[in-house]
Amino acid sequence: MLATHYNQGEINPPHSDPSPNPFGINARNEYYYMRDLLGI
Known part of the structure; x- marks a missing residue:
């Protein structure tokens, strides 16, 4: 949501x-996807 809000x-x-x-x-x-790659 932050990325969407920033672009509004x-x-x-x-x-x-x-x-x-x-x-x-x-x-x-x-x-x-990055969480999965990093194992978080």
Whole structure:
């Protein structure tokens, strides 16, 4: 969610029920992939 929020800029302020855009989904998937590689 942080990556998605960062890319929204100030045009789209955050709301109470955020959902990730494709970039946020990819960032989440990469996060879990790196965790698996590192054995965390």
